[in-house]
Amino acid sequence: MKTLHILNGDATLFVFNQTQIEGDILVWREILADGPVSKTNLWELRSDWICKTFGENAINYQQKVITEVEKLSHLEQYDEVILWFEYDLTCQINLIYILSILISGENSSIYLICPDTIEGMLNFRGLGELNPTQLKKLLAQKVKLQKTDLKLAAEAWDLYIDNDVEQIQGFLTRDFGNLWLLKKALKAHLLRFPNPITQLNYIEEVLLSLIRLGISSKAELYHTFWTKESIYGLTDLQLDHILTQLKERKLIKKELF
Template sequence: MNPICHIIGGDIAGGCLAKAGLSGEVFVWRDILYDGPRQPGWPTETELCTRALFLEESTAGGMDRKFILKGLHNQYQRLAEAAVHEHVVLWFDACLFDQSMLAHILACLAHTGNKRAELICVDAFPGIEPFHGLGQLQPGQLASLYPGRRPVTDGQFRFAAVVDQAFATQDAAVFAELSETTDPPLPFVPAAVRRWLQEQPDPRTGLGRLEALALAAIRAGCETPGEILKAVSAADPPPRFWGDTTLWGKINGLADRAPALVLIEGPGGRLPQWESRVSLADFNLTALPCQPSHTTA
């Protein structure tokens, strides 16, 4: 058994880390833990099944629930087995996606009794502007971060449990408190929580920030998925927690509203939210006239 297990969020970052020449095995965690039904800490089988159904539905069937459930089982099995490693090294950045994942993994490691964890967590890298996350780095750049790892403290484990519970229960009061926390044990959590709060529906428009930015880009004349992605990326300051499939899901949601805010012309009338043979070049998007009066966040 290799004495070191590296845990990182996302396949792109994980693939680069695997090529970084570091000792140990790389374990990629996949789940959007800031959203959807779940309980804090280690999940039950029923909770995993509910989670798999949510992820299937949120990708409009782009991911099959059986495939998702198999992946979830594998993730938690590997996390349970991490106790046999001499060291667990956690690689995360400052975005909402990574911070919610970091909190959950720390809560789960504490559940297994394994606190032999080290953390690498950054919000910037020299020469990378704007810096959105570890997925932008090359293998050598990731390797250069390794000497900066630090042991996870008891205070960080305790704080992570609070953060994980807040995301699992979507507790508005705890979110408000976390968003204003000064000098927290995990320093990037407050900003990540504030970004998630921006995703909650605006009382005036019913839109979260990412939806509003997508609609604003389409209204401004962006007609293709690529043009919309470029415009929304420029309008949403780093660190960006979302990827293209998340954005396509938000646009599909705009088209599914009653009345619809966006017309999607292309195969099936929906942008693909996971790997697909359908080309994004086959889609054209138009803003429809029945829209909220305020569409920017």
């Protein structure tokens, strides 16, 4: 049996390579939950935004991201595809995009490994925190996704692109089947829409409230945010970008952080 493992990033890859689990690997390195998305020219749009926002260059993006994504075009050679993802918004939006592609496959069985807690670990945040033994044990917990799960993921991806609050709220009344963590993530996504009164979204409000409490170092600010709001799965680069935008809006003093 030939298997493709789709891993949610390089931190997971580092541990995965120590497990001796057999199969080919696709490493997902995009953050589709942040920045623009589209039903057409997605990768051109993403490359341009990532390069401008985070100082990446197009050649690296091609090598690190698009080359891996192109592996999704060769699924016919695999008997099964196993997705290793996490509960946070970043992972869940990446997941529904991938599942929207996998729905067209006819031959592969699709499995999902997506824990939100790990026995014996407090404040579990990601698969990259696990040791090889812990990660390998998760293989026995893989859940086979049904066609209904894939269809729901494809609908969710379309709704995410359309970015309509009322449509997403209506979608949340659905039965999410094996993708029940997606419901929590989409609820968190709705909080990213700006408050009509303050014109701030929930993430911005949380960061500003922490700063008002007296946090003055970036390391402490990010650690406190991650502990409180792990549902978003934001990296330090993404939080840097948000802080920069808040400074540009003169909501944070430029000399801070």
